[in-house]
Amino acid sequence: xxxxxxxxxxxxxxxxxxxxxxxxxxxxxxxxxxxxxxxxxxxxxxxxxxxxxxxxxxxxxxxxxxxxxxxxxxxxxxxxxxxxxxxxxxxxxxxxxxxxxxxxxxxxxxxxxxxxxxxxxxxxxxxxxxxxxxxxxxxxxxxxxxxxxxxxxxxxxxxxxxxxxxxxxxxxxxxxxxxxxxxxxxxxxxxxxxxxxxxxxxxxxxxxxxxxxxxxxxxxxxxxxxxxxxxxxxxxxxxxxxxxxxxxxxxxxxxxxxxxxxxxxxxxxxxxxxxxxxxxxxxxxxxxxxxxxxxxxxxxxxxxxxxxxxxxxxxxxxxxxxxxx
Amino acid sequence: xxxxxxxxxxxxxxxxxxxxxxxxxxxxxxxxxxxxxxxxxxxxxxxxxxxxxxxxxxxxxxxxxxxxxxxxxxxxxxxxxxxxxxxxxxxxxxxxxxxxxxxxxxxxxxxxxxxxxxxxxxxxxxxxxxxxxxxxxxxxxxxxxxxxxxxxxxxxxxxxxxxxxxxxxxxxxxxxxxxxxxxxxxxxxxxxxxxxxxxxxxxxxxxxxxxxxxxxxxxxxxxxxxxxxxxxxxxxxxxxxxxxxxxxxxxxxxx
Numbered sequence: 001x002x003x004x005x006x007x008x009x010x011x012x013x014x015x016x017x018x019x020x021x022x023x024x025x026x027x028x029x030x031x032x033x034x035x036x037x038x039x040x041x042x043x044x045x046x047x048x049x050x051x052x053x054x055x056x057x058x059x060x061x062x063x064x065x066x067x068x069x070x071x072x073x074x075x076x077x078x079x080x081x082x083x084x085x086x087x088x089x090x091x092x093x094x095x096x097x098x099x100x101x102x103x104x105x106x107x108x109x110x111x112x113x114x115x116x117x118x119x120x121x122x123x124x125x126x127x128x129x130x131x132x133x134x135x136x137x138x139x140x141x142x143x144x145x146x147x148x149x150x151x152x153x154x155x156x157x158x159x160x161x162x163x164x165x166x167x168x169x170x171x172x173x174x175x176x177x178x179x180x181x182x183x184x185x186x187x188x189x190x191x192x193x194x195x196x197x198x199x200x201x202x203x204x205x206x207x208x209x210x211x212x213x214x215x216x217x218x219x220x221x222x223x224x225x226x227x228x229x230x231x232x233x234x235x236x237x238x239x240x241x242x243x244x245x246x247x248x249x250x251x252x253x254x255x256x257x258x259x260x261x262x263x264x265x266x267x268x269x270x271x272x273x274x275x276x277x278x279x280x281x282x283x284x285x286x287x288x289x290x291x292x293x294x295x296x297x298x299x300x301x302x303x304x305x306x307x308x309x310x311x312x313x314x315x316x317x318x319x320x321x322x323x324x325x
Numbered sequence: 326x327x328x329x330x331x332x333x334x335x336x337x338x339x340x341x342x343x344x345x346x347x348x349x350x351x352x353x354x355x356x357x358x359x360x361x362x363x364x365x366x367x368x369x370x371x372x373x374x375x376x377x378x379x380x381x382x383x384x385x386x387x388x389x390x391x392x393x394x395x396x397x398x399x400x401x402x403x404x405x406x407x408x409x410x411x412x413x414x415x416x417x418x419x420x421x422x423x424x425x426x427x428x429x430x431x432x433x434x435x436x437x438x439x440x441x442x443x444x445x446x447x448x449x450x451x452x453x454x455x456x457x458x459x460x461x462x463x464x465x466x467x468x469x470x471x472x473x474x475x476x477x478x479x480x481x482x483x484x485x486x487x488x489x490x491x492x493x494x495x496x497x498x499x500x501x502x503x504x505x506x507x508x509x510x511x512x513x514x515x516x517x518x519x520x521x522x523x524x525x526x527x528x529x530x531x532x533x534x535x536x537x538x539x540x541x542x543x544x545x546x547x548x549x550x551x552x553x554x555x556x557x558x559x560x561x562x563x564x565x566x567x568x569x570x571x572x573x574x575x576x577x578x579x580x
Contacts, residue, residue, distance in 0.1 A: 216426065223402065225429050226429065
């Protein structure tokens with residue numbers, strides 16, 4: 001625990017993030033020549049720019065968004081096992097996005113339909129889970145997790161139902177999307193997502209002192225001068241937007257919102273002023289690294305980043321539960 | 326000139342269950358008021374209302390002559406601190422981080438200033454928890470945790486301090502230390518209101534006793550009057566008897 005130079009950890013995480021952004025695109029099943037990339041020569045240049053760089057950037061952004069959301073939910077709900085995946089928010093976002101794919105929707109109100117669907121699904125599940133877990137004016141941890149598990153099951157049942165009744169081609173798209181992978185996306189979509197992550201993260205992180213108070217208790221936060229209503233609304237809205245944005249582009253990827261905040265909290269600082277920016281940066285590094293591992297471990301086959309993350313995150317969750325209960 | 330705290334005929338009811346009925350009193354800076362009553366008498370509810378955490382059904386609470394709910398949240402937090410009952414034991418923060426939370430309403434920067442740290446240090450020193458400031462809160466005993474929460478309330482530097490059972494979990498020495506610190510804060514000019522069930526601790530340190538019974542304020546004495554009267558004891562239990570120590574101080578015995 002470093003209390004004398006706490007911002008050093010943020011700068012350190014930023015350096016790791018930059019290092020990952022610069023190095024990971026060069027790692028993959030086939031080697032890429034820097035000279036050919038600089039000369040814009042095919043096939044190295046298009047593979048590097050259109051596949052590797054965009055995948056790495058998506059991994060960095062989506063991992064950061066999911067990890068930050070994990071921190072946010074853990075503080076708001078005072079439950080260290082809360083993250084978009086365990087709370088069912090990822091599944092809700094997935095159901096929303098799958099519905100738009102099934103109906104063949106491309107854009108809604110000028111936005112990509114999968115984003116709108118994911119956003120609606122995430123918000124809906126979050127409201128249901130929070131409502132179901134509320135007891136005597138506060139969320140109960142066990143009810144929260146059990147409600148999340150129940151909603152996860154319900155959402156995936158609907159996804160299977162939709163998948164079984166849609167056209168074969170759409171069914172294939174849905175199955176591919178559900179694998180949870182960091183595939184190449186257009187730079188336009190990446191830019192839009194980057195703007196969403198930057199804006200939402202800024203809103204969340206600038207209120208880190210409020211999340212610290214909320215992590216102790218609602219009465220505690222109120223009597224220290226926090227605006228509870230504003231914090232709660234901000235937290236649920238920003239959490240939904242970050243999760244929905246990430247899930248819409250990558251499919252449902254679990255554990256990143258659990259592993260990174262927990263490690264940063266225990267190894268660096270539990271203070272959200274440090275925890276949140278470090279988790280944002282290192283969560284991105286973890287997901288982008290998982291995608292890179294997936295690219296090389298069974299090359300030339302591509303193992304989805306969601307599968308790599310689950311292979312790391314699953315045992316970690318078991319270890320965490322054993323320590324806690 | 327209005328009192329620091331003016332509670333005007335407030336009532337409060339949970340759904341289908343009235344708790345407070347026309348509670349009316351005022352208190353000034355420098356007083357150490359102890360609020361007593363049997364379980365479910367509405368003590369914690371009253372304290373929550375005074376802290377602005379609940380809104381009374383009827384009546385009005387004025388703080389420094391102004392309606393409590395008209396104070397912006399941070400302005401109110403600079404003037405009123407509240408120690409709730411039953412705070413979580415598994416906080417991920419260090420002791421120092423918890424105490425510095427008391428400075429939330431003052432700090433206008435990303436990290437607390439040297440002045441904030443000085444206030445937090447002084448509060449930890451007062452509550453005898455400076456020695457474990459770098460330890461994780463969750464690794465402390467219940468009594469040590471309670472001292473940390475009290476220190477956070479003190480670091481808030483308020484004019485009105487509300488404590489819901491501040492001596493919970495504390496050992497005998499720390500109970501005495503806690504109540505003498507609260508009395509000292511009152512002598513320094515703060516208004517302290519504490520809920521407690523420890524009659525002797527209360528009579529030894531406070532300046533005024535309020536008894537809540539059946540949702541109403543059944544007794545409102547200064548300590549001398551409380552020591553001279555015995556009627557109010559029956560509102561707490563029929564098994565209590567007032568005596569005095571050889572030094573002439575009031576002492577409540579259990580029959």
